[in-house]
Amino acid sequence: MKHFIVILSFLLLAITAQATSLEEKAWAPRAAAYRLTLFLANLDPIPWDQIERSWNDPIQGSAETVSAFSKLSNSEIDALNEAFDTQDRQALFQAATNVIRSGILISLETAQFALGEPVAALNISQAQALYRSFIDGIKAGDPSGFRELGRAWLALNSAVGSVSLSQSILPKSDHEAFAAARQIIEIYLSENYPSSNLTPRKKLTSVPEKIVKTGMQVEVPISLPPGSNIADQREFPRLVLQFEEAGLDEADMPLVAYGDMLFDSPEIFGGPARDLRITCSTCHNRSDINRDFFIPGLSSHAGGMDVDGSFFNPMFNDRVNDHLDTPSLRGIRFTGPYGRDGREPSLRDFTRNVIVTEFAGKEPTPFQLDALIAYMRQFDFLPNPQINREGILTDIASEQAKRGEVLFNKPFNGLKGRSCASCHVPDRHFRDGQSYDIGSSKPPFPGGSANQFETPTLRNVNFTAPYMHDGSLPTLRSVVEWFNATKSLGLSTAELSDLTSYLEAIGGGEEPYQIFDIRASKFRLAFDELTTFASTLNTLIPMQDRKNIAILIDTVAPDLEADASTMINQSAKNEVYGLASILRSVGYSAAGGDWESAALKWESFKELQSEIDEGMY
Numbered sequence: 001m002k003h004f005i006v007i008l009s010f011l012l013l014a015i016t017a018q019a020t021s022l023e024e025k026a027w028a029p030r031a032a033a034y035r036l037t038l039f040l041a042n043l044d045p046i047p048w049d050q051i052e053r054s055w056n057d058p059i060q061g062s063a064e065t066v067s068a069f070s071k072l073s074n075s076e077i078d079a080l081n082e083a084f085d086t087q088d089r090q091a092l093f094q095a096a097t098n099v100i101r102s103g104i105l106i107s108l109e110t111a112q113f114a115l116g117e118p119v120a121a122l123n124i125s126q127a128q129a130l131y132r133s134f135i136d137g138i139k140a141g142d143p144s145g146f147r148e149l150g151r152a153w154l155a156l157n158s159a160v161g162s163v164s165l166s167q168s169i170l171p172k173s174d175h176e177a178f179a180a181a182r183q184i185i186e187i188y189l190s191e192n193y194p195s196s197n198l199t200p201r202k203k204l205t206s207v208p209e210k211i212v213k214t215g216m217q218v219e220v221p222i223s224l225p226p227g228s229n230i231a232d233q234r235e236f237p238r239l240v241l242q243f244e245e246a247g248l249d250e251a252d253m254p255l256v257a258y259g260d261m262l263f264d265s266p267e268i269f270g271g272p273a274r275d276l277r278i279t280c281s282t283c284h285n286r287s288d289i290n291r292d293f294f295i296p297g298l299s300s301h302a303g304g305m306d307v308d309g310s311f312f313n314p315m316f317n318d319r320v321n322d323h324l325d326t327p328s329l330r331g332i333r334f335t336g337p338y339g340r341d342g343r344e345p346s347l348r349d350f351t352r353n354v355i356v357t358e359f360a361g362k363e364p365t366p367f368q369l370d371a372l373i374a375y376m377r378q379f380d381f382l383p384n385p386q387i388n389r390e391g392i393l394t395d396i397a398s399e400q401a402k403r404g405e406v407l408f409n410k411p412f413n414g415l416k417g418r419s420c421a422s423c424h425v426p427d428r429h430f431r432d433g434q435s436y437d438i439g440s441s442k443p444p445f446p447g448g449s450a451n452q453f454e455t456p457t458l459r460n461v462n463f464t465a466p467y468m469h470d471g472s473l474p475t476l477r478s479v480v481e482w483f484n485a486t487k488s489l490g491l492s493t494a495e496l497s498d499l500t501s502y503l504e505a506i507g508g509g510e511e512p513y514q515i516f517d518i519r520a521s522k523f524r525l526a527f528d529e530l531t532t533f534a535s536t537l538n539t540l541i542p543m544q545d546r547k548n549i550a551i552l553i554d555t556v557a558p559d560l561e562a563d564a565s566t567m568i569n570q571s572a573k574n575e576v577y578g579l580a581s582i583l584r585s586v587g588y589s590a591a592g593g594d595w596e597s598a599a600l601k602w603e604s605f606k607e608l609q610s611e612i613d614e615g616m617y
């Protein structure tokens with residue numbers, strides 16, 4: 001029985017882990033540096049300065065705020081520095097691998113000398129923290145070796161464990177067991193992570209050397225390096241949908257509901273994005289932005305990334321490290337053309353591009369694009385009672401903001417006779433659909449021309465700091481100061497404050513973040529969304545649309561299961577698993593072409609859903 005429970009909870013854990021990115025246990029500094037190094041050295045071009053920093057500076061998401069270098073011997077530091085200086089990828093791989101191997105060996109040796117003292121256990125846990133950075137490669141390439149090593153680590157721990165219980169001298173048998181287990185690990189590491197002549201690899205991984213030498217193709221599951229954050233941001237932006245304001249229900253709008261599902265589905269992407277379960281929502285969280293999104297090497301700061309880099313789709317790598325902050329999609333139907341540079345007039349073509357070129361997905365069907373566009377066209381700005389329909393301040397705005405409004409509309413020589421309002425046109429949602437080089441970016445290479453950027457809307461701008469395409473200005477005040485300085489506007493300190501106050505007034509919005517309580521919990525919100533997605537089966541089953549049914553179910557069932565663990569009402573968790581399992585069985589029937597059974601099972605899903613509805617929080 002006990003075993004059964006262990007296995008069951010392991011399974012649940014595995015399911016949860018794949019569907020949402022739970023916060024990961026912190027990495028030991030050297031292990032973090034090794035993982036980050038491998039990730040960065042697999043990018044093209046390789047960000048050498050960042051690799052160097054990952055050993056010199058403490059890494060975000062690692063267990064201690066010390067640099068990996070502080071844990072190394074001089075010769076290890078020399079070997080790494082040599083690799084940085086010569087930008088030699090193979091030498092880097094060797095030096096980094098040596099750090100981990102010898103770190104483990106030294107800790108095990110120290111532990112054996114200290115057997116019988118508490119410090120032995122500490123050394124074993126340090127060794128295991130380093131070994132963790134090899135695990136994915138060993139598990140994928142050499143499962144039986146992985147199990148053997150697993151037993152050896154257990155043996156080490158139990159040999160040490162018996163000391164702390166008795167606080168006495170360790171029996172001889174424990175010394176022998178420890179030595180035997182240590183030897184297994186030592187031999188494995190020496191054979192598979194040799195101190196020189198590691199076989200060069202196209203993609204750097206921790207797959208054991210003996211497996212690499214056989215030439216066997218090993219798929220190591222994609223993972224992100226320490227410090228990455230692709231979970232939803234802590235503050236949950238409030239989503240304002242046009243049809244809700246009109247009193248309509250999404251479940252009665254199958255195309256919109258299906259688009260909503262696709263917006264939340266990793267299944268439309270290919271390659272790493274799909275494996276990592278990244279979706280449109282991961283970055284454009286609830287039509288707004290996920291300001292916590294961060295992947296080292298791809299993002300220069302949280303809230304965006306280089307969308308045409310090598311990681312997600314090597315085919316469309318522009319080989320320039322050009323981070324862009326994720327734009328909010330609120331009011332997207334009013335804010336074309338699309339892309340920070342305004343290169344694409346069609347929302348549909350832009351979206352296709354995101355799926356196919358940025359995230360290596362298959363060509364979407366016309367229906368899928370229709371659905372995504374129908375959904376995105378529902379995104380509205382947060383209501384803002386401080387402005388009227390023409391974008392003019394209303395009576396409730398402050399006097400200071402009203403003084404700023406005058407400045408916003410005033411022509412300046414430094415703006416070539418234009419005013420702020422001639423580009424950020426108030427009755428056109430404070431944008432004009434044009435692109436300009438306002439001096440906010442540098443040419444990508446010497447002699448190149450600087451990028452033009454499209455005038456961004458200023459609606460709801462209070463919630464999208466930092467500002468400009470690259471997030472280079474932290475606050476609205478700093479944007480005003482930037483214009484004042486670079487365009488010689490000659491504004492006084494009081495005028496700078498007035499203009500800032502105006503931007504804050506037009507950039508406001510009611511209830512920007514979702515408010516949760518016990519019943520209106522995060523789970524409840526997710527449950528309502530997921531069951532709305534599922535409601536499109538009302539249309540898809542009669543249409544016998546196998547392909548879209550499969551995408552729907554592969555998106556919704558794992559999410560239901562993953563979200564169940566976040567329920568406040570944990571006693572109703574099994575009912576959610578039950579619901580997910582009925583949904584999967586609808587999928588099996590549909591895949592097998594048994595439409596009658598699919599329809600029956602779908603009916604039983606709806607019955608169960610309404611039965612359990614009250615406890616879903």
Ligand code: HEC
Binds near residue numbers: 327328340354
């Ligand atoms: C990894 C984060 C990320 C993901 C995932 C992502 N986007 Fe974006 N999105 C961005 C960034 C960054 C930009 C700015 C890109 C540019 O200007 O080329 C952007 C731009 C856009 C724009 C243009 C907005 C404007 O005002 O010009 C649209 C529309 C858009 N994305 C839709 C989507 C859709 C639909 C999906 C899913 C199919 C998606 N995005 C997935 C980060 C992301």
Ligand code: HEC
Binds near residue numbers: 419420455456470483
């Ligand atoms: C010639 C057209 C033009 C004029 C005039 C202009 N802007 Fe802009 N504004 C832009 C463009 C283009 C950007 C985007 C630059 C970038 O992304 O690097 C921008 C960005 C901004 C942003 C940042 C928005 C965001 O979401 O990042 C603010 C705030 C802003 N402008 C306010 C002003 C104010 C205040 C004035 C007058 C002093 C002004 N702008 C004048 C075109 C203009």
